[in-house]
Amino acid sequence: MTQKRPQLRNFATQPNQDDEEDLFEYFYDKPGALPGTIVIDKDAPLPKIILIDYNETNRTCLALQSPEDCAKYLDTASVSWVDVLGLGSEEILQQLGKVFDLHPLVLEDVVNVPQRPKVEDYEDHVVIIARMVMPKESGNSFYSEQVSLVLGKHYLLTVQEEPQRDCFTPVRDRIRHNKGTIRKRGADYLTYALLDAIIDGFFPVLEDYGERIEDLEEEVIANPTRKTLDKIYQIRRELLALRRAIWPQRDAINTLIRDGNILVSEEVRIYLRDCYDHAVQVMDMVETYRELSSGLMDVYMSSVGNRMNEVMKLLTVISSIFIPLTFVAGIYGMNFNTEKSPWNMPELNWYFGYPLCLALMIAIASGLIYFFWKRGWFENFSTIKDE
Structure with missing residues (x-):
């Protein structure tokens, strides 16, 4: 000193x-x-x-x-x-x-x-x-x-x-x-x-x-x-x-x-x-x-940890919604020949096949969002509410 x-x-x-x-x-x-x-x-x-x-x-x-x-x-x-x-x-x-x-x-x-x-x-x-x-x-x-x-x-x-x-x-x-x-x-x-x-x-x-x-x-x-x-x-x-x-x-x-x-x-x-x-x-x-x-x-x-948990929760919810959509898109993205077999994805020849596929994806995403909402996963647990 x-x-x-x-x-x-x-x-x-x-x-x-x-x-x-x-x-x-x-x-x-x-x-x-x-x-x-x-x-x-x-x-x-x-x-x-x-x-x-x-x-x-x-x-x-x-x-x-x-x-x-x-x-x-x-x-x-x-x-x-x-x-x-x-x-x-x-x-x-x-x-x-x-x-x-x-x-x-x-x-x-x-x-x-x-x-x-x-x-x-x-x-x-x-x-x-x-x-x-x-x-x-x-x-x-x-x-x-x-x-x-x-x-x-x-x-x-x-x-x-x-x-x-x-x-x-x-x-x-x-x-x-x-x-x-x-x-x-x-x-x-x-x-x-x-x-x-x-x-x-x-x-x-x-x-x-x-x-x-x-x-x-x-x-x-x-x-x-x-x-x-x-x-x-x-x-x-x-x-x-x-x-x-x-x-x-x-x-x-x-x-x-x-x-x-x-x-x-x-x-x-x-x-x-x-x-x-x-x-x-x-x-x-x-x-x-x-x-x-x-x-x-x-x-x-604790607050910094809660904020990180909220970020991870949001990313997890988004990933959970897009995983089944990616699965559906992956299946219909495969190349099949319907002339060889009627089981080789006949939906590829349907007139409304593409809209039906999109509708299926929307239905799956909506169902998951509703399920997560009912479970309370969209609530912010890091915020303290006044009673």
């Missing part, structure tokens, strides 16, 4: 080779690389730093030029959410590590994407690596992006790959308009709110897959083609990518609930249980859709 970091993975209906790799592979260091080495993609956008500092009565939202500008907010009693959008500057990211006192291995996990979702506990902060998915506008694919969260006593640092889109808008609106209890609580509750938004972001993606699978079910039964097989195969691979994203994410949330940490209060752990339940529900939906997609593959093979 290469160390190229795609900006924002788009799992389209017709993936290229890079998309195929992105479905399954995680980042790993080159053999012999120093621990903590970070790799910056040349196409990665420059970081944008947004600070949202709030308490129950006040809120401040600033666009910062440098990570040092947020240092004075980190030790205050208010909650400081530092949102970094983009991974295109090693200098800024190194400054970020110094301001938040991040271990070099933590900075490596944050910058070198994609990483497996996980939770790591340090002395004065907790690092959470999560994967965020968002449905594409066409509804036929999804975007996948790594989100890194560093939880401190009064602050939360989030680092996203791309600035274009995320699923945190409802959380920002709740902070802006002071909805709910988010501005009355600490940074651990903000962490829960963002994790819950990430998990809930899986549901619109899965709804799109549910609709695609329903459409494919009708297509597989009515008119299966090679493109249908490609669609089924692609859905199975994308669902596997979703499974690989949500499975370790569920374990990471469970780690926050199970392992005691002074930065996560007992009350927030109760909220995280609900987030854990949502993750389990997402897993159940992913597994259900994977089974349905596997079943679609079996239905596709």
Whole structure:
């Protein structure tokens, strides 16, 4: 695997080779690389730093030029959410590590994407690596992006790959308009709110897959083609990518609930249980859709086999009708001399011999067609009729 970091993975209906790799592979260091080495993609956008500092009565939202500008907010009693959008500057990211006192291995996990979702506990902060998915506008694919969260006593640092889109808008609106209890609580509750938004972001993606699978079910039964097989195969691979994203994410949330940490209060752990339940529900939906997609593959093979059987049945019926006609035509096509014997096909000298022969053939064909119809051989068994 290469160390190229795609900006924002788009799992389209017709993936290229890079998309195929992105479905399954995680980042790993080159053999012999120093621990903590970070790799910056040349196409990665420059970081944008947004600070949202709030308490129950006040809120401040600033666009910062440098990570040092947020240092004075980190030790205050208010909650400081530092949102970094983009991974295109090693200098800024190194400054970020110094301001938040991040271990070099933590900075490596944050910058070198994609990483497996996980939770790591340090002395004065907790690092959470999560994967965020968002449905594409066409509804036929999804975007996948790594989100890194560093939880401190009064602050939360989030680092996203791309600035274009995320699923945190409802959380920002709740902070802006002071909805709910988010501005009355600490940074651990903000962490829960963002994790819950990430998990809930899986549901619109899965709804799109549910609709695609329903459409494919009708297509597989009515008119299966090679493109249908490609669609089924692609859905199975994308669902596997979703499974690989949500499975370790569920374990990471469970780690926050199970392992005691002074930065996560007992009350927030109760909220995280609900987030854990949502993750389990997402897993159940992913597994259900994977089974349905596997079943679609079996239905596709059955439908193709039924269509072949229908073709063979039609050819068999046609052959069965023409075999006796060929027999009659073959007999009367033989050369006999009626002058030698009256038994040498006297019909050859009849005035209406030719019309009678044709009438006999028509009668035989009609009789066979009626017989096959009564037996039900002209019905299409590959079509499922609604009752």
